[in-house]
Amino acid sequence: MYFSKAIYYDGLTSTPHPVELKYDENKNDISFVTADKIDHSWLLFSCIVEIKPHLLRISSKDNTGQQIKVEDLQFIYHFNRLFQEGKVSWYTRLLRMNFLKWILFISGFMVLIISLYMLFLPVLSDALCSVIPKDVDNEIGEKSLNSFLSDYEIDSNKTVVLNQYLREIKTPKNNKFKIIVVKSKEINAFALPNGSIVIFSEMLNKIKHSSQLNALLGHEISHVTHRHSMRSLCKNMFTYLWISLLFSDVSTVQTILAENAYTLQSLSFSREFEKEADFGSIDLLRQNGLPVEGIIELMQIISVEQKSSIPQFLSTHPMGNKRIEYNKKEIGKLKPYMIQEKKVEKLNEIWGEIQK
Amino acid sequence: MDSNSSIKIRFSFLGTGGELFKILLLNWILTVLTLGIYYPWAKEKYLKYLYNSSQFNNDPFRFHGTGKEMFIGMIKALVLVILFYGIFYLLLINGQIIALLVFFYAGLFFIVPLAIHGSYRYRLSRSSWRNIRFRYSGNKTILMLNFLKWVILTIVTLGIYTSWFKCNLRKYLYDNIYFGNVRFRYVGNGEDLFVINFKGIVFSFLTFGIYSFWWKKDQFNFYVNNIRIEQDGKISKLQSNLDAGEVFELIVINYLMMVFTFGIAYPWVVSRSLKKLYSLMYVVGEVDFDGLAQNTENYNDALGDDVADFLDIDFFI
Numbered sequence A: 001m002y003f004s005k006a007i008y009y010d011g012l013t014s015t016p017h018p019v020e021l022k023y024d025e026n027k028n029d030i031s032f033v034t035a036d037k038i039d040h041s042w043l044l045f046s047c048i049v050e051i052k053p054h055l056l057r058i059s060s061k062d063n064t065g066q067q068i069k070v071e072d073l074q075f076i077y078h079f080n081r082l083f084q085e086g087k088v089s090w091y092t093r094l095l096r097m098n099f100l101k102w103i104l105f106i107s108g109f110m111v112l113i114i115s116l117y118m119l120f121l122p123v124l125s126d127a128l129c130s131v132i133p134k135d136v137d138n139e140i141g142e143k144s145l146n147s148f149l150s151d152y153e154i155d156s157n158k159t160v161v162l163n164q165y166l167r168e169i170k171t172p173k174n175n176k177f178k179i180i181v182v183k184s185k186e187i188n189a190f191a192l193p194n195g196s197i198v199i200f201s202e203m204l205n206k207i208k209h210s211s212q213l214n215a216l217l218g219h220e221i222s223h224v225t226h227r228h229s230m231r232s233l234c235k236n237m238f239t240y241l242w243i244s245l246l247f248s249d250v251s252t253v254q255t256i257l258a259e260n261a262y263t264l265q266s267l268s269f270s271r272e273f274e275k276e277a278d279f280g281s282i283d284l285l286r287q288n289g290l291p292v293e294g295i296i297e298l299m300q301i302i303s304v305e306q307k308s309s310i311p312q313f314l315s316t317h318p319m320g321n322k323r324i325e326y327n328k329k330e331i332g333k334l335k336p337y338m339i340q341e342k343k344v345e346k347l348n349e350i351w352g353e354i355q356k
Numbered sequence B: 001m002d003s004n005s006s007i008k009i010r011f012s013f014l015g016t017g018g019e020l021f022k023i024l025l026l027n028w029i030l031t032v033l034t035l036g037i038y039y040p041w042a043k044e045k046y047l048k049y050l051y052n053s054s055q056f057n058n059d060p061f062r063f064h065g066t067g068k069e070m071f072i073g074m075i076k077a078l079v080l081v082i083l084f085y086g087i088f089y090l091l092l093i094n095g096q097i098i099a100l101l102v103f104f105y106a107g108l109f110f111i112v113p114l115a116i117h118g119s120y121r122y123r124l125s126r127s128s129w130r131n132i133r134f135r136y137s138g139n140k141t142i143l144m145l146n147f148l149k150w151v152i153l154t155i156v157t158l159g160i161y162t163s164w165f166k167c168n169l170r171k172y173l174y175d176n177i178y179f180g181n182v183r184f185r186y187v188g189n190g191e192d193l194f195v196i197n198f199k200g201i202v203f204s205f206l207t208f209g210i211y212s213f214w215w216k217k218d219q220f221n222f223y224v225n226n227i228r229i230e231q232d233g234k235i236s237k238l239q240s241n242l243d244a245g246e247v248f249e250l251i252v253i254n255y256l257m258m259v260f261t262f263g264i265a266y267p268w269v270v271s272r273s274l275k276k277l278y279s280l281m282y283v284v285g286e287v288d289f290d291g292l293a294q295n296t297e298n299y300n301d302a303l304g305d306d307v308a309d310f311l312d313i314d315f316f317i
Ligand SMILES: [Zn+2]
Pocket: A219, A223, A269, A274, A277, A317
């Protein structure tokens, strides 16, 4: 049994009533008598107890709003040691976890978030992509091309001849492909979702043989036929959506989307997409009856350029050796097929014109 | 004559950044895991902690709202917002730009005062001190009409009216706040706030922004020092004596804390700011805060609070 002076608030007025408080640790209750001679007895199981080092507050859980306040340190010490708490909510129990449990709790949450992300992102983004009509690809590609071309000068002679070259190659029917050559010291080439293939003039200078050009065109055409741009956009969108869900901020998604939609050339594909485009290129060349060895030569050119400090290419395409290896392996798997010598000759002829 | 009239009754904040951090972290995790559905309950926990940690005359405030109430409010607010955006996009797609602008601003001028009204009504009816409830008795039609009038005056005067707008709005809101058998008053007037703001703009410009700390201090003190509490003709004043150095310290340190921890320090920023501001505020005057009596009118609508959440309106205008 412990006793202390306390303040009682009756819930109807703000007037502090001094009372003599009795705490019975066996019955787990507190009791006191108010000035109007009424006996009060509260079972602690049905009270809200708040303990601060120098202050104890006990509120009744009924709706009367009655409260007891104790400032006697001795009493608070014993009370804190002995009193039995009522039902504690799961939320409070979580808050009271120790440091180690908190760390485990947070890591568990992080693992869950990341694995849900890894699991659902490809499924969701491909599902979204498949319902987006091809017209959208064309429109985005068109706008993106226009905004890109405003910063570059077109090499119209080479563009005309290269398109002539492209017409000699059989391409998948559902896309219209065209080539645009721009004057630039960068070694780069990219494809837009509407079938436009942009080749930088310096890239053409590095190419030594028509079979290497075939490999490059096959690669870019495969990017288009596999809708890599759209799939990357969808992936990015879901990533941003995910992040914004985490930080409950939707406006950033809108701005990032708006910024990204029309700057596709800066969109880097995942290594998985690049591999798919390389294999697509092998497939396309085989169907055309063209030799596939140019792919390895193209990779070698690129990997030499990568080493001589061209960061842009480095960031957008997989590292050299590994890429050469998996392409060699894939070529090794090919069954022998007829090389269409006439087509090769024709392409060589046009290639000769380009090199002039 | 009255010995009580010179006693300062103080505010204090007993919360800690650590406790606040745990609550906010747990709330964040639960909200993410439930795809946002837990948000109202998270808000309840957060507000309860803030209220419980805020003391006046050594007794805490209490928040009696529940997550369930706020969840219903959130649903209503969501419907309202979706409806608003739906009509907005419909007009946008059909290219009716003039109708769109009219709708947008009319809607905004309708929703903002409604949100303020609703959030004052809900939040105050769920707030108490020593179990004496607060109450807001403003009328939403009057507030909306006034709001419209003030907005038009602000536009017509190219923004000069803003100071009067703020004071009028505060006056309308505070004059309708009751606390048991005590009522609030706001006595600040637009001219004084205009002088503060005019001085603030001119000197901040001339001193390359250094004066803005004095400006902020003046604004805060003007806001607080014009709040009155009335009880049967007896009057008490709310007082604050924030100085420019303290504003500087609060803003700069808070900013550095946020930047260098990528926002993780937010709970500590909140707790230290509240500690500082509460410690500078007190009530002085004739009102007997031990003699307040309960006034039993309650409201049951959390709509406003959540519309205010959507519109990002600060609860205290
Ligand atoms: Zn590629």
